[in-house]
Amino acid sequence: MALFVGTAIVAIFKLPVETIGTRFGGIPSGLPKLQVPQFRFDLLRPLISPAVTVAMLGAIESLMSAVVSDRMSGGKHNPNVELVAQGVANVFSPLFGGLPATGAIARTATNIRSGAKTPVAGMVHALTLLAIVLFAAPLARFIPLAVLAAILFVVSYNMGEWREIPELLKLSHLEIGTWAVTFLLTVFADLTVAVEVGMILAALVFIRKVTSTTTVAQVTEEYVREGYAHILQHKEIPAYVTIFRIHGPFLFGATDKIEEIFAQIEELPPIVILRLRNMTAIDATGLQALEKLADVVHSSSRGLILCGAREQPARLMKQAEFEQHVGSENICRRVEEALERAKQLHAEMVAQGAKPVVLEA
Secondary structure, three states: OHHHHHHHHHHHHOOOOOEHHHHHOOOOOOOOOOOOOOOOHHHHHHHHHHHHHHHHHHHHHHHHHHHHHHHHHOOOOOHHHHHHHHHHHHHHHHHHOOOOOOOOHHHHHHHHHOOOOOOHHHHHHHHHHHHHHHHHHHHHOOOEHHHHHHHHHHHHHHOOOHHHHHHHOOOOHHHHHHHHHHHHHHHHOOHHHHHHHHHHHHHHHHHHHHHHOOOOOOOOHHHHHHHHHHOOOOOOOOOOEEEEEOOOOEOOOOHHHHHHHHHOHHHOOOEEEEEOOOOOOEOHHHHHHHHHHHHHHHHOOOEEEEEOOOHHHHHHHHHOOOHHHHOHHHEEOOHHHHHHHHHHHHHHHHHOOOOOOOOOO
16 A cells, blocks of 8 residues: 555656656566676685675565564474575576575565465465566656655564563573674664574684583582482373473574474373473573464463473573463473472363363273
8 A cells, every 4th residue: 555655646746756766767568588697717716705795685584574474473494495495586586587596584574464364375475476477567657756765664573572681681691692682783784794603603602601510529428319300211101291301402593392292282181290300501592482383382281391401501591580371380391290289280271161081900
């Protein structure tokens, strides 16, 4: 509506503003011609580095668009499919005079907010652009640049996810600094520079968190006694409980492993216990994955209990107020406490009308 009304106002009242036609001479109409490039060995070496840079940045921006799409729509993208499709498109695009293409965050956000649910929306988008190029290119020259700028401002504001900023400020100083630098570079420099610097900073934070979890300690009698409280041997697991465990650092490169729980959520018993005893470290991305897990488990009318978190994960979860997603009573120190809490929670669920689970003899 903004596009059509704004264009009509400028055309009717002949307002002195720049349009696509006055600035760029309009949009070429008709299909581009196929042009097979000539191979030149002398250009091969100097073009390898720029080609790799463009390919890497294109892949990063496309995956960023997919992540934004997931957060807005609640879906889950397949990164391999995204990158293969982009690669195929970028092989054929230059044959028709095109530039390298990536997934666009602004267009993706606009698509979802307009009601897009499946990849068919992207196909409709492409066919619409094709129709404009073939039939409506002469009319597109009247579109004012000011109208396009206003639309982009609104889209950028809507995709900003500003409600996430207070949550980000609860994280560690290193993660807050990484976000702030990336944000400022995106605004004042360029998205490409921001992505490059942000990825480098995130990698350094990743290394810092992994190295900080490495410890050397003497085995004491207290350590042995503490270990008995955490092991599952000789502990009865009721039929209404299932236990998952995270082993190793749960950082931004490993959060997709939790998809195993999402895939079988409808087949799980009423209560899910997540053991964090062997999770040595967690970052903001891992914390968001646990928050999403809690929301999915609760939306399926099941209960989630966490137990055994070590010092760094427990400190970050407390700092980020993670208990708001599961309840402080559902965060236990030991697995035996978690099993006892599961018993109480199952009794509460049965009292509220949930179907009880019959224990096997």
